[in-house]
Amino acid sequence: MDHATDAFVEVTAKDLKEAFSVTAEVVINITLDQDKVEEKEQKEFSAQGKDLRYLLFSWLEEITFVLITEGFAIRRIKFDILENDGYTITAKAYGEPLDFKKHNFKVEIKAPTFYEMKIEQNNGVFMRFLLDL
Numbered sequence: 195m196d197h198a199t200d201a202f203v204e205v206t207a208k209d210l211k212e213a214f215s216v217t218a219e220v221v222i223n224i225t226l227d228q229d230k231v232e233e234k235e236q237k238e239f240s241a242q243g244k245d246l247r248y249l250l251f252s253w254l255e256e257i258t259f260v261l262i263t264e265g266f267a268i269r270r271i272k273f274d275i276l277e278n279d280g281y282t283i284t285a286k287a288y289g290e291p292l293d294f295k296k297h298n299f300k301v302e303i304k305a306p307t308f309y310e311m312k313i314e315q316n317n318g319v320f321m322r323f324l325l326d327l
Contacts, residue, residue: 202310202316205321209277210246213319214253214283218271220259224325228295231269234290241283246313249281250323254306262302265292301327 203220207213222228241256243249260266266289273285292299304326314320 200307201322201325201327203325205319207321210315210319213229213321214250214273214275215271217250217254217321217323218257218268218273221254221325222261222268224301224327225258225261225303226267226292226299228269230297231289232268233269233288235266235288237264237266237287237289239285239287241285242280244280246281247308247311249275249283250299250311250313250321251254251306251308253283254323254325257287258303260287261292265280266299267292267299268292303327 201224205216207216225323237260239256239260241249241252243252261268266287268287268289271285271287273283276282292304307324307326309324310322312322
């Protein structure tokens with residue numbers, strides 16, 4: 195959903211893993227054309243949170259960091275979610291150095307926000323969050 199210079203995103207998924215996978219795809223595709231990225235290199239990263247809201251915030255922030263700050267175009271991400279005294283995602287991104295023309299760079303995501311962030315788990319997972327563009 196568009197909101198001026200922000201993007202409200204709503205995700206419905208069967209479980210947490212699928213929901214976090216979809217959120218990654220959303221961030222990547224808001225930024226560039228994921229289908230134009232080749233898997234030439236890989237980068238490892240992680241996200242942590244004391245609860246699912248903080249984990250989602252950290253996840254969105256880390257993907258944005260890899261894309262924008264490190265200049266790494268992501269084709270796909272392989273990851274695991276671990277739960278013990280909070281949550282941790284360990285991830286590996288596959289892609290190549292960002293090429294603005296080749297990857298059709300669209301917009302820079304400045305940061306995720308907690309504004310109206312929502313995560314519900316009832317017969318699946320619903321997530322809503324706002325990205326500051």
